[in-house]
Amino acid sequence: MIVHKFTAVSILAAGFLVVSAAQITKTAPATYVLRAKYQKGQVIKFMTVSGIDSKSNALAGTTLKIPITLRVLDVKKGVATVRLTMSAVVLDGQVVQPEQSATFPLDNRNRGESGSQSIGAHLPIKPIKVGGTWKSVMPVNIGGTTAALEGVYRFAGVQTVNGHLVGVITYSLSGPATGTGTLMMLASDGTMYSNETRLAVTGGGGNRALTRIHSTMTRN
Numbered sequence: 001m002i003v004h005k006f007t008a009v010s011i012l013a014a015g016f017l018v019v020s021a022a023q024i025t026k027t028a029p030a031t032y033v034l035r036a037k038y039q040k041g042q043v044i045k046f047m048t049v050s051g052i053d054s055k056s057n058a059l060a061g062t063t064l065k066i067p068i069t070l071r072v073l074d075v076k077k078g079v080a081t082v083r084l085t086m087s088a089v090v091l092d093g094q095v096v097q098p099e100q101s102a103t104f105p106l107d108n109r110n111r112g113e114s115g116s117q118s119i120g121a122h123l124p125i126k127p128i129k130v131g132g133t134w135k136s137v138m139p140v141n142i143g144g145t146t147a148a149l150e151g152v153y154r155f156a157g158v159q160t161v162n163g164h165l166v167g168v169i170t171y172s173l174s175g176p177a178t179g180t181g182t183l184m185m186l187a188s189d190g191t192m193y194s195n196e197t198r199l200a201v202t203g204g205g206g207n208r209a210l211t212r213i214h215s216t217m218t219r220n
Contacts, residue, residue, distance in 0.1 A: 024158065024167045024187050030130045032155065032167070034123045035108045037189070038080035042072040044191060045220040054211035064089055068217075078108050130157040149175040158187055166193050177201045179213075194218050 023037040048066040067087040074081045082104065089097040104112050109123040122136040133154045156168040166184040173179045179199035186193050195217040202210055 023189075024185065027127045030157070031127045032130075032158075033127045034155070034167075036080075036106060036110045036123065037108070038072045038075055038082065038106070040072055040075045040080075042070075044070045046070075046192070046217050047220055048215055048217045050213055050215040052211060052213055055209055062091065064091070067220075073103070080106050082106055128155050130155060149173045149177060161193070164193060173199070192217075192219060 023033075023035045025033045025035070027033055046068045048064075048068055050064045050066065052062060052064070066089055069085045069087075071083045071085070072080050073083055083101060084103075085101040086099065088095050088099045106112055109125070111122050124132075124134040128134065131154065133152060136151045136153065138149050138151060151171050151173050153169055153171045156170055158165060158167050160166075161184060165187040167187055168182065168184050170182050171180065173181070177199050179197060181195060181197035183195040184193040185191065195215075197213075197215045197217075199213040199215070200210060201213065
């Protein structure tokens with residue numbers, strides 16, 4: 001179903017990729033250690049707003065608002081157990097995608113079991129300099145099929161945005177979907193401040209139409 005297919009892509013790209021909480025620690029001039037830091041009982045709520053541009057997608061020209069909630073159920077020896085819930089998507093009174101929820105562990109580099117799950121970019125092992133890059137492969141579900149997006153991430157440094165000190169990471173994506181984005185994390189506690197992603201997805205099978213998705217994700 002095309003509607004479900006591209007809605008899932010937009011959620012995964014704007015949500016799973018960047019709902020990361022990373023502690024930003026300066027270790028040397030222009031050099032930082034990025035690590036995930038979760039606290040038991042922590043609840044963080046986001047709103048994802050996605051616009052779709054396509055000649056074949058039934059949702060073309062619409063704007064979807066998707067609430068996302070991250071709950072930290074437990075933290076033991078630096079490994080957090082989290083539940084990520086994406087609320088149902090309703091359009092014109094009809095549910096086009098039901099609520100989705102998943103529970104999984106994450107270590108301090110945002111890696112799940114066997115590195116297969118993530119709610120953020122896998123963070124670099126070593127301290128990274130401003131301008132430094134790293135790669136991460138993220139599993140996604142596109143139209144009911146598991147695929148992978150390869151991300152190339154660049155740490156742009158620490159900036160003040162709207163009065164908030166934030167760490168800035170820019171990224172590009174390749175695979176079944178391609179795109180670019182910018183995410184910002186509060187330097188004070190590492191939780192996400194904002195994210196913006198632009199994706200391009202080509203339909204499979206006989207449908208080769210291009211769908212463009214523009215998603216922004218902000219903390220409530």
